[in-house]
Amino acid sequence: MSGLWKKYEEKIKAKRNVNTKRKAESKAENAKKPRLRSDELIVQCLLSAVEGKAQKYSRIGPRKFIQYKKSDLTLEGIKDACLTYFQDKGYISKGMEVDILAGEHGPTCNSLHQIPDLKLIHVRIIPCVIEVEKSATSVLDRKWASTSLQSKDAFTKSAGSPTKKPPVKVGETFSKSLSISAMLGLGKVVKTPSDFGHH
Numbered sequence: 001m002s003g004l005w006k007k008y009e010e011k012i013k014a015k016r017n018v019n020t021k022r023k024a025e026s027k028a029e030n031a032k033k034p035r036l037r038s039d040e041l042i043v044q045c046l047l048s049a050v051e052g053k054a055q056k057y058s059r060i061g062p063r064k065f066i067q068y069k070k071s072d073l074t075l076e077g078i079k080d081a082c083l084t085y086f087q088d089k090g091y092i093s094k095g096m097e098v099d100i101l102a103g104e105h106g107p108t109c110n111s112l113h114q115i116p117d118l119k120l121i122h123v124r125i126i127p128c129v130i131e132v133e134k135s136a137t138s139v140l141d142r143k144w145a146s147t148s149l150q151s152k153d154a155f156t157k158s159a160g161s162p163t164k165k166p167p168v169k170v171g172e173t174f175s176k177s178l179s180i181s182a183m184l185g186l187g188k189v190v191k192t193p194s195d196f197g198h199h
Contacts, residue, residue, distance in 0.1 A: 041066045043082060046104060046124045056104045057124060075100065075112045082123050097128045 043066050046057035066085045070077045079098040086092045100109045101122040109115050 039068055041068050041078060041081060041121055042119060043121050043123055046101065046122055048124050048126050050106070054105075057101065057106065057122070059104070063120070073112065073118070075109065078121060086125065092125050095128050096125050099124050099126050
């Protein structure tokens with residue numbers, strides 16, 4: 001009986017250890033996840049380009065509270081919240097996007113863990129990458145079109161019109177008519193003009 005009781009106690013103890021370990025792991029994982037103290041972000045807007053000897057992004061206006069309604073805190077979520085806020089207030093037009101910086105000296109944050117402190121988020125407003133690519137492509141298209149037209153004109157001038165053919169001169173292109181005696185002598189080895197005479 002004591003052996004069964006001992007096994008039962010060991011089984012219960014092992015189960016408790018597993019549950020304790022799970023709780024500790026869950027707690028550690030939750031601690032790693034960035035959390036907001038409220039449903040708002042504190043955002044400082046900066047100029048789009050660095051300036052001055054310090055080469056830093058200067059501040060534009062005071063800090064602002066921006067509503068953040070999503071359950072998970074993500075980089076894209078922060079960008080969307082800021083973009084919505086600035087567009088609703090009429091500060092920016094369409095074709096612009098939000099770039100999150102690590103501070104007034106940059107650089108751009110490409111993931112959430114690169115933001116040094118979620119208590120204050122530095123952002124700048126820049127032209128949307130897609131819009132920039134579109135405008136760059138249209139400029140290249142225009143340059144290519146003008147270059148190709150110029151090269152086509154140059155080719156046409158140098159080559160002449162492909163539909164026009166030079167006039168054919170009979171004397172230069174075709175051989176003159178042969179006499180009957182010369183035609184009869186075709187296939188023979190011709191040594192002298194006297195070979196075409198009478199036999």
